[in-house]
Amino acid sequence: MVRYTLVALMLSSAAYAADGKEDTCMYQGQVIKAIQDARLDKVKAKDLEEYLLASEPTWPENYNAAILHFAPVVYGAKKRDLKKIDLGAQVEQQCLDNWDQIQEMQKSASN
Secondary structure, rough: OOOHHHHHHHHHHHHHHHHOOHHHHHHHHHHHHHHHHHHEEEEEEHHHHHHHHHOOOOHHHHHHHHHHHHHHHHHHHOOHOOOOOHHHHHHHHHHOOHHHHHHHHHHHHHH
């Protein structure tokens, strides 16, 4: 499941690269963790964005766009699998580990 997030990371990190590698990855991890928690709390996918924004998240506002990128990954997973992992920590680490590759993919995509 987490390997599919690399695509979401690539799609969503372009707008956040100015924040720097550590901040970008941390905020993306926070977003996906919040989505995971909402899913486990039985928040319906159609209500997710409103639910998360109403919670006054601590990530910068421009990261709200990542909700739409990450939601299908989280909502496509089985709840029993989501209970066993910290998806936010995994995505943050994956982002850090693959930062250079993600940047290269974005450069190629924009050319």
